[in-house]
Amino acid sequence: xxxxxxxxxxxxxxxxxxxxxxxxxxxxxxxxxxxxxxxxxxxxxxxxxxxxxxxxxxxxxxxxxxxxxxxxxxxxxxxxxxxxxxxxxxxxxxxxxxxxxxxxxxxxxxxxx
Amino acid sequence: xxxxxxxxxxxxxxxxxxxxxxxxxxxxxxxxxxxxxxxxxxxxxxxxxxxxxxxxxxxxxxxxxxxxxxxxxxxxxxxxxxxxxxxxxxxxxxxxxxxxxxxxxxxxxxx
Numbered sequence: 001x002x003x004x005x006x007x008x009x010x011x012x013x014x015x016x017x018x019x020x021x022x023x024x025x026x027x028x029x030x031x032x033x034x035x036x037x038x039x040x041x042x043x044x045x046x047x048x049x050x051x052x053x054x055x056x057x058x059x060x061x062x063x064x065x066x067x068x069x070x071x072x073x074x075x076x077x078x079x080x081x082x083x084x085x086x087x088x089x090x091x092x093x094x095x096x097x098x099x100x101x102x103x104x105x106x107x108x109x110x111x112x113x
Numbered sequence: 114x115x116x117x118x119x120x121x122x123x124x125x126x127x128x129x130x131x132x133x134x135x136x137x138x139x140x141x142x143x144x145x146x147x148x149x150x151x152x153x154x155x156x157x158x159x160x161x162x163x164x165x166x167x168x169x170x171x172x173x174x175x176x177x178x179x180x181x182x183x184x185x186x187x188x189x190x191x192x193x194x195x196x197x198x199x200x201x202x203x204x205x206x207x208x209x210x211x212x213x214x215x216x217x218x219x220x221x222x223x224x
Binding site: 099 | 148210211
């Protein structure tokens with residue numbers, strides 16, 4: 001079955017620390033990948049997306065993600081986090097075959113000032 | 114101009130009642146979704162419509178019935194509400210790439 005898994009459920013960092021959140025997907029064939037962020041009490045917003053081409057994609061607010069096909073991974077990174085990055089982060093994938101956008105379990109990021 | 118709007122934002126109701134949540138998108142997308150977000154923040158897809166046709170119907174109690182009068186609207190009706198239905202319900206619409214745009218969410222509390 002198609003699935004998306006995020007390894008880190010709760011991450012606590014100090015400001016200026018580097019961030020890496022893991023995401024793996026299990027899909028066959030073509031897959032489009034996304035990272036979404038949900039700030040407290042708000043809806044989901046797109047951070048970045050990967051469809052094809054350069055496997056290193058840059059998103060808003062200094063976030064980037066790397067698609068590694070051989071590892072079925074799409075990890076999210078940020079060199080230096082800020083207190084305002086405190087939020088829930090969701091990895092998501094959609095396969096061209098199903099059109100179903102599936103989310104990982106989410107990672108709660110808490111950044112301490 | 115809100116891209117995906119859903120109403121109401123908050124809904125408090127008693128067990129056994131019937132309620133509806135409405136969703137509208139002005140992005141011209143063909144695909145719309147309903148997701149349920151539980152207390153652990155997990156997002157579970159419930160339904161998906163493409164151009165008014167139901168294409169995804171996950172394992173959801175039949176008390177939940179979606180309705181799409183046109184491709185810009187996707188409403189969710191819930192019969193005989195139960196305590197376990199309490200959650201945040203998100204509507205979304207997407208392009209063919211799957212990139213989805215979400216509404217603000219409806220926080221449903223069943224008492």
